[in-house]
Amino acid sequence: MKRILGLSMAVGMLGLSSALAGTKSVPTPQALWQEIQILQKNHAIMPESRLFQVGSRTVDAFTTDLANPAAVQSIAQAGGIIHVSRYADHSLLVKENYGMDKQLTGVTAMLKLSKYDAGDRNWVMAAYKPNGTVVAFGKIGSCIACHTMVRQQDFVFAPPPQQLLPVSTWKAFFPKQEMNPAYVALLQEHPEVVVK
Ligand code: HEC
Numbered sequence: 015m016k017r018i019l020g021l022s023m024a025v026g027m028l029g030l031s032s033a034l035a036g037t038k039s040v041p042t043p044q045a046l047w048q049e050i051q052i053l054q055k056n057h058a059i060m061p062e063s064r065l066f067q068v069g070s071r072t073v074d075a076f077t078t079d080l081a082n083p084a085a086v087q088s089i090a091q092a093g094g095i096i097h098v099s100r101y102a103d104h105s106l107l108v109k110e111n112y113g114m115d116k117q118l119t120g121v122t123a124m125l126k127l128s129k130y131d132a133g134d135r136n137w138v139m140a141a142y143k144p145n146g147t148v149v150a151f152g153k154i155g156s157c158i159a160c161h162t163m164v165r166q167q168d169f170v171f172a173p174p175p176q177q178l179l180p181v182s183t184w185k186a187f188f189p190k191q192e193m194n195p196a197y198v199a200l201l202q203e204h205p206e207v208v209v210k
Pocket of ligand 1: 069077078079107108109122123124139140141150154156157158160161169170171172173174178179183184187
């Protein structure tokens, strides 16, 4: 884990990936943002998520997950997020991050595209500022390094309090960010759901 981290953080923090070149069906970051906005307008909340659930850090003290119909269907067919072994092509999952004051601080997304990144389950990873400015897009090593902890769920976590990550993991990826006290409390209440 440690060894993967150094490399992936370095790659991830570079932001816009050049991995897009030559791949025909990959949307532009702007086109993906349009898709995300449609989910936002339709309040397309991901199954098992809810509005303003507890997030891990003060930058995402509250989160809301969204999902498009392909992803919703994958979850329904499997009987829940923890039972999904493969998401359907073009599944789109989104996490809206809100600060302690419930102001939107950022949006992350993952789009399933067949043949995009076979070694890492073909997810296009993306991060945006609240106004749609692209922060990172493509095969983002840091996103993948953490989401691979739930490889058996095809890289998609169940929202808190169903699955939680230990403080040490959050600190390894985001050393400068403060934990959300409500999340730390969840960890104490539900030690059995911590992903290893
Ligand atoms: C340190 C671990 C970690 C890192 C790094 C990380 N995530 Fe996540 N992510 C999580 C956890 C845990 C959840 C579940 C919490 C929730 O749904 O609110 C999550 C949720 C999500 C979701 C909603 C779908 C799901 O898996 O529940 C998306 C989309 C997402 N992350 C995208 C990204 C992107 C894009 C990046 C990189 C810019 C990233 N994540 C970096 C841990 C991480």
